[in-house]
Amino acid sequence: MRDFSQDHRWLSINTATVRKSRGQDLPLPDTIEACARRGIRAISPWRDQVAAAGLANVSRLVRAHGLQLSGYCRGGMFTTTDGAGLRAARDDNRRAVDEACELGAACLVLVVGALPGALQGKAAHKDVALARSQVRDGIAELLEYARQARMPLAIEPLHPMYAADRACVNTMEQALDLCEALDPMRSAHGERGAAALGVAVDVYHVWWDPKLEAQIARAGRERLLAFHVCDWLTPTTDLLNDRGMMGDGVIDIPRIRGWVEAQGFAGYSEVEIFSTGNWWQREHGEVLDTCIARHRSAV
Amino acid sequence: MRDFSQDHRWLSINTATVRKSRGQDLPLPDTIEACARRGIRAISPWRDQVAAAGLANVSRLVRAHGLQLSGYCRGGMFTTTDGAGLRAARDDNRRAVDEACELGAACLVLVVGALPGALQGKAAHKDVALARSQVRDGIAELLEYARQARMPLAIEPLHPMYAADRACVNTMEQALDLCEALDPMRSAHGERGAAALGVAVDVYHVWWDPKLEAQIARAGRERLLAFHVCDWLTPTTDLLNDRGMMGDGVIDIPRIRGWVEAQGFAGYSEVEIFSTGNWWQREHGEVLDTCIARHRSAV
Numbered sequence: 158m159r160d161f162s163q164d165h166r167w168l169s170i171n172t173a174t175v176r177k178s179r180g181q182d183l184p185l186p187d188t189i190e191a192c193a194r195r196g197i198r199a200i201s202p203w204r205d206q207v208a209a210a211g212l213a214n215v216s217r218l219v220r221a222h223g224l225q226l227s228g229y230c231r232g233g234m235f236t237t238t239d240g241a242g243l244r245a246a247r248d249d250n251r252r253a254v255d256e257a258c259e260l261g262a263a264c265l266v267l268v269v270g271a272l273p274g275a276l277q278g279k280a281a282h283k284d285v286a287l288a289r290s291q292v293r294d295g296i297a298e299l300l301e302y303a304r305q306a307r308m309p310l311a312i313e314p315l316h317p318m319y320a321a322d323r324a325c326v327n328t329m330e331q332a333l334d335l336c337e338a339l340d341p342m343r344s345a346h347g348e349r350g351a352a353a354l355g356v357a358v359d360v361y362h363v364w365w366d367p368k369l370e371a372q373i374a375r376a377g378r379e380r381l382l383a384f385h386v387c388d389w390l391t392p393t394t395d396l397l398n399d400r401g402m403m404g405d406g407v408i409d410i411p412r413i414r415g416w417v418e419a420q421g422f423a424g425y426s427e428v429e430i431f432s433t434g435n436w437w438q439r440e441h442g443e444v445l446d447t448c449i450a451r452h453r454s455a456v
Numbered sequence: 457m458r459d460f461s462q463d464h465r466w467l468s469i470n471t472a473t474v475r476k477s478r479g480q481d482l483p484l485p486d487t488i489e490a491c492a493r494r495g496i497r498a499i500s501p502w503r504d505q506v507a508a509a510g511l512a513n514v515s516r517l518v519r520a521h522g523l524q525l526s527g528y529c530r531g532g533m534f535t536t537t538d539g540a541g542l543r544a545a546r547d548d549n550r551r552a553v554d555e556a557c558e559l560g561a562a563c564l565v566l567v568v569g570a571l572p573g574a575l576q577g578k579a580a581h582k583d584v585a586l587a588r589s590q591v592r593d594g595i596a597e598l599l600e601y602a603r604q605a606r607m608p609l610a611i612e613p614l615h616p617m618y619a620a621d622r623a624c625v626n627t628m629e630q631a632l633d634l635c636e637a638l639d640p641m642r643s644a645h646g647e648r649g650a651a652a653l654g655v656a657v658d659v660y661h662v663w664w665d666p667k668l669e670a671q672i673a674r675a676g677r678e679r680l681l682a683f684h685v686c687d688w689l690t691p692t693t694d695l696l697n698d699r700g701m702m703g704d705g706v707i708d709i710p711r712i713r714g715w716v717e718a719q720g721f722a723g724y725s726e727v728e729i730f731s732t733g734n735w736w737q738r739e740h741g742e743v744l745d746t747c748i749a750r751h752r753s754a755v
């Protein structure tokens with residue numbers, strides 16, 4: 158297991174962590190600048206922030222600062238109620254693959270979607286099995302496109318509390334069942350050594366799972382495409398935006414990182430914190446400095 | 457599958473559903489009276505409410521009204537940090553078995569506990585595997601006592617969002633692994649036909665699980681000791697107390713009930729709704745009438 162206590166060379170910042178600074182939107186170029194200034198070597202940006210700053214501009218900034226992308230957030234949302242929605246999702250996901258390639262991302266993270274309409278408060282139906290079938294079909298189709306672009310797809314199993322509205326893939330086991338069904342040969346993407354289809358392991362989503370260690374071993378190096386960290390607070394006051402800084406909650410992050418690295422994972426540890434009431438209220442420089450400190454002490 | 461549309465003979469009310477009436481505490485005798493007046497044949501009371509009203513008094517009321525208990529809430533909380541805590545938990549759980557017997561409950565529901573101190577906001581440690589080991593030991597010990605009392609123990613897997621502070625048994629598969637390890641022979645408790653150790657299936661906790669149908673089949677009739685219903689709202693605004701009335705959320709309750717009944721389950725459908733902002737603000741008679749209506753239309 159790598160020693161993180163001496164430096165932060167393996168720290169990546171998911172840009173949602175500093176989406177807001179003192180409650181105000183922080184433009185992506187400012188985030189890139191602030192990360193580079195601190196010797197942070199990698200980020201994982203969100204599509205809406207990239208679009209706001211301009212893809213070419215972000216691509217130029219990333220390269221100018223020598224930043225890597227531990228992932229690109231995000232594709233997915235495959236579940237729909239009609240053919241038009243299906244086509245729109247397909248086209249949008251292909252654009253996400255193209256953008257990820259343009260930015261040189263290590264993978265495109267997939268938040269697969271759940272019951273259509275639920276995120277807007279009104280689910281079109283209650284058939285989670287149907288949603289899961291659509292997700293499987295959507296990933297299968299996107300995978301063909303992503304293979305040609307040589308962009309690995311990372312299914313992110315989300316915590317079961319998001320099964321209704323954000324992602325109906327909710328355990329590592331379920332995500333890996335999909336990987337084995339759709340990419341049984343663990344087809345590698347050449348120089349990256351990663352399978353064409355794998356998983357993003359976010360400790361917030363999976364820490365509770367009694368089968369976690371076994372499923373990480375099942376994933377193996379080829380399918381472990383990303384490793385995300387934050388912490389689970391007690392109490393947690395909001396289902397989405399009350400994530401904790403590493404060390405402030407109950408997740409034994411080093412233990413899980415040990416399991417991931419035992420499989421040969423040697424990538425970045427990506428900090429992804431949504432926190433309306435705490436971290437998004439602070440100045441982004443303070444947040445980044447805290448991420449660096451906690452990366453050393455609590456990851 | 458039983459037809460619930462014509463009457464409410466298989467409706468049970470978990471008394472937490474009307475713990476408050478117009479925001480004020482509702483004493484258990486009032487709940488019993490209100491249920492009996494509506495022809496509701498079963499309840500599942502909580503220990504604190506029973507203690508407040510007096511065990512003998514509640515026992516007398518239950519028998520006077522000819523009510524059955526679909527379960528008794530609750531035993532468990534097996535995780536501790538020291539021997540004194542362990543002994544206190546053991547003694548308290550034995551009292552819970554005794555009370556369940558006195559009240560003639562169908563089972564004692566177990567909410568097994570999680571990281572000690574987390575419910576109070578300060579976890580004593582982060583070792584969920586240790587907590588799970590203590591839970592296993594605690595159930596094993598209580599099972600011996602409960603066997604002699606002929607009181608079935610129903611492990612209730614709680615939603616993974618409670619893994620830190622309330623229960624570190626979070627899936628049906630995990631609960632059934634425990635049942636098979638501790639009660640491999642599915643030892644029946646004589647006249648009841650139930651295994652000594654089984655599960656309480658609460659749709660709120662398990663609806664998201666891709667393995668749910670298979671695990672219900674694995675449980676079989678002997679281990680399906682209780683069936684709890686409410687609904688998952690989108691959005692859910694509180695991790696504990698924002699449960700929905702059946703039909704107001706996204707859970708396909710009839711489908712899950714069909715799976716349970718396909719195994720031969722023929723017990724009560726127990727309504728358990730924690731709802732600070734909505735149902736606990738209403739008059740309890742209105743809440744009970746709504747439970748009856750939704751039991752017919754949405755369960």
